[in-house]
Amino acid sequence: MPELPEVETVRRGLSALVIDKKVIGVDVIYPKIIVGDPSEFKEQVSGRTISAIDRRGKYLLFRFSADLTMVSHLRMEGKYSVKDAAVPLDKHTHVVFNFDDGTQLRYNDVRKFGRMQLVETGMEKMLPSLQKLGPEPTPETFDAQAFYQALHRRKKAVKTALLDQTLVVGLGNIYVDEVLWQTKIHPETKCANITEQQALVLHDNIILELERAIAAHGTTVFTFTDANSHSGSFQNQLNVYGKKGEPCPRCQTPIQKIVVGQRGTHFCPHCQQVI
Known part of the structure; x- marks a missing residue:
C-alpha cells in the first residue's frame, strides 16, 4: 500500500500535470471505485477545473472549481497517470477524466480496492475515515x-x-x-x-x-x-x-x-x- 511519501510523490507529480485543466467528461469503467452514484459523480465533475491537489495522510484531495473536492484513496495498487486520449487504455484503467486539451487523467488499479468520493470542499474533514486521523508528521503539526x-x-x-x-x-x-x-x-x-x-x-x-x-x-x-x-x-x-x-x-x-x-x-x- 502506498504510504505517505508515495502519496505525496503522486500529489506533487499530478499537480505539475493537471492543475488548471478543465474536465469535459468522466468515464467510469468500474463503478465500485466510486463511493456514491457514479452518474452523479460524472455529472458533478464534468465542466469543472482542477484548481489544486492536497493531501491528508494517505488521502489525495482533488480540489475542483466551485467548492468541490474528490477524496481519493489509492489503497493497495491504485495509480494515476496522464496520457494523450489517443493512447489505448490499459485493461486495469477504471476511471478516466477527459480534459479539454485532449489529455486524460487515468486511474489504474489492478486490485480495484481504491475509492473516490465527492464532498463539498471543507467537509472532507467530517468523513469518518479522515476524522480519526492524527497530526501530519511535520515539526509544525506533530507535537x-x-x-x-x-x-x-x-x-x-x-x-x-x-x-x-x-x-x-x-x-x-x-x-x-x-x-x-x-x-x-x-x-x-x-x-x-x-x-x-x-x-x-x-x-x-x-x-x-x-x-x-x-x-x-x-x-x-x-x-x-x-x-x-x-x-x-x-x-x-x-x-x-x-x-x-x-x-x-x-x-x-x-x-x-x-x-x-x-x-x-x-x-x-x-x-x-x-x-
Whole structure:
C-alpha cells in the first residue's frame, strides 16, 4: 500500500500535470471505485477545473472549481497517470477524466480496492475515515510531548499503534519498521513502557524518515510508480524492512522477521529489545 511519501510523490507529480485543466467528461469503467452514484459523480465533475491537489495522510484531495473536492484513496495498487486520449487504455484503467486539451487523467488499479468520493470542499474533514486521523508528521503539526502522552494512553504494541493513523498519519508497514529500528525500540514493546526520551527520539525519527523518503520519491518494493510512471528509490536506503537474515547495519546481528498485529515485521533482536 502506498504510504505517505508515495502519496505525496503522486500529489506533487499530478499537480505539475493537471492543475488548471478543465474536465469535459468522466468515464467510469468500474463503478465500485466510486463511493456514491457514479452518474452523479460524472455529472458533478464534468465542466469543472482542477484548481489544486492536497493531501491528508494517505488521502489525495482533488480540489475542483466551485467548492468541490474528490477524496481519493489509492489503497493497495491504485495509480494515476496522464496520457494523450489517443493512447489505448490499459485493461486495469477504471476511471478516466477527459480534459479539454485532449489529455486524460487515468486511474489504474489492478486490485480495484481504491475509492473516490465527492464532498463539498471543507467537509472532507467530517468523513469518518479522515476524522480519526492524527497530526501530519511535520515539526509544525506533530507535537512531541503530545505524542509521548498519547503513547502512554495506549496498551497495545507500539508497531500496531503507529499503524493505526491516530498518533500520527502516514506511517505504514515499511516506515514503522524503519523508525523503530532507528530508535532501537522493539516492535512488540507496549506503548506505555516507552520512556519519554525514547518517545522524543521516535518523534524526530518519524519526521526525518518521511522527509528522506519523500526526497527519494518514495519506496518501490512491489509496483509503486508516480504520476510519470517512475519508481521511487528509497528502497535502496532501507535498513531492516525486507532484510530478513541480512546483517543489521548497526551491529551485524541477522535481521529477524515476526508477525505483529498480522503484519510482517522486521527488526534487529540485539538492537531492539522488548522493555
